[in-house]
Amino acid sequence: MAASIYYENYEIGEVRESAGRTITETDIVLHAGHTGDFYPHHMDAQWCSQQPFKQRIAHGTLVFSVGIGMTAGQLNPEAMSYGYDRLRFIKPVFIGDTIRARVTVKEKRDYPKRASQGIVVELVEVINQHQQTVLVCEHLLLTNKGYETE
Template sequence: MFLKKYFEEFEIGEQRLTIGRTVTETDIVVHAGQSGDFFPHHMDEEWCSTQPFKKRIAHGTLIFTIGIGLTASFINEVSMTYGYERLRFIKPVFIGDTIKVTVSIKDKKDHKKPGFGLVTELVEVFNQNKELVMLCEHLLLVEKKQA
């Protein structure tokens, strides 16, 4: 879905929720191949059985990728990603866990580029037990209606 949501139309505190997505073994194996991260924490079930979590964990970068992908439910034609900040992996995500994302408008301010503002979204990823597993801030460069 395409839309135009200008800087002035973002309200601090507004939220949106995503659908859920279950993390699979295939996700982990494909991500390991794409990233080159074959650390045993993700790939070696036997070794993991001797570690504190007792089973393989998903790559943090995989959870970031899936989480951000879940938020992409529309295309804002007057906005673009400016970057991500304060990325934190709070709890491990395991094969079979289902994650959902809450996006909240945290801040907005003028940008040095004329005619644009910067919107900060707080991105929080939760597992099926409603436990926070990852969070970050997504920075959006958004066109203003009136320059």
């Protein structure tokens, strides 16, 4: 059975980190097929060798998807994703880079539509093997409160 974590159980400043995951050429090819994004930045090694990064880069949406997926380690039946804000691709991710995700509880606020719920804002940072931040965003988590409300 999944553990219930209510709004009031989240502590601002609380941090959790994922294990690492290496981005492969297969990841990039599959993501291109899923999204239809076959731009040469991701698919054409020869073209990329003449560009500033000198190699293919992973799709930003791939890094986002994998990074967010790595944060979803524990099912919480009292919460669901409400969306993402302030998404930025800070540095490129290359084939062979290993990324991990760090999540920090940044903010809590009441949900204006229902007194029985709140929004937990998590800062999500995706970090490469060189300890460089490659992606940041804010995850909004709609969370039930564990106490009775009027």
